[in-house]
Amino acid sequence: xxxxxxxxxxxxxxxxxxxxxxxTESGAEEWACPTCGRRIVFRWPPHYEKLVLEYGDANAVxxxxxxxxxxxxxxxxxxxxTEVPAAEHDWLRDNGIDWDGTSA
Numbered sequence: 001x002x003x004x005x006x007x008x009x010x011x012x013x014x015x016x017x018x019x020x021x022x023x024t025e026s027g028a029e030e031w032a033c034p035t036c037g038r039r040i041v042f043r044w045p046p047h048y049e050k051l052v053l054e055y056g057d058a059n060a061v062x063x064x065x066x067x068x069x070x071x072x073x074x075x076x077x078x079x080x081x082t083e084v085p086a087a088e089h090d091w092l093r094d095n096g097i098d099w100d101g102t103s104a
Contacts, residue, residue: 016057018064033062 018040021032028043030053038056043049056062084092084099092099 014057014060016060016062018062020064020066031064033057033060036060038062 014035016033016035016038018031018033018038020029021039022030024030024041026043028041028049030039030041032039033056036056037054038060039053041049041051041053089099
């Protein structure tokens, strides 16, 4: 079982770099991780598809890129709370959702 933090969320121990290893006749790209053997085939939009051929290390974050673009780790940054417009607040209340704890 992967390690967890104080909040009980799974922590990621490693970051692995995926490399483009080929392109299929249909134009889909095959990516591979030389560290753990993960292999994925991607077809990009408008007909997006992802097929995992070999899972490799499921606990590692896999990153990669091509054409000068590199996709790295993911960070979650909470947005600043904003005022809910009155019409949306009314809709929430009318549908039984106590958004800000003021509904009776």
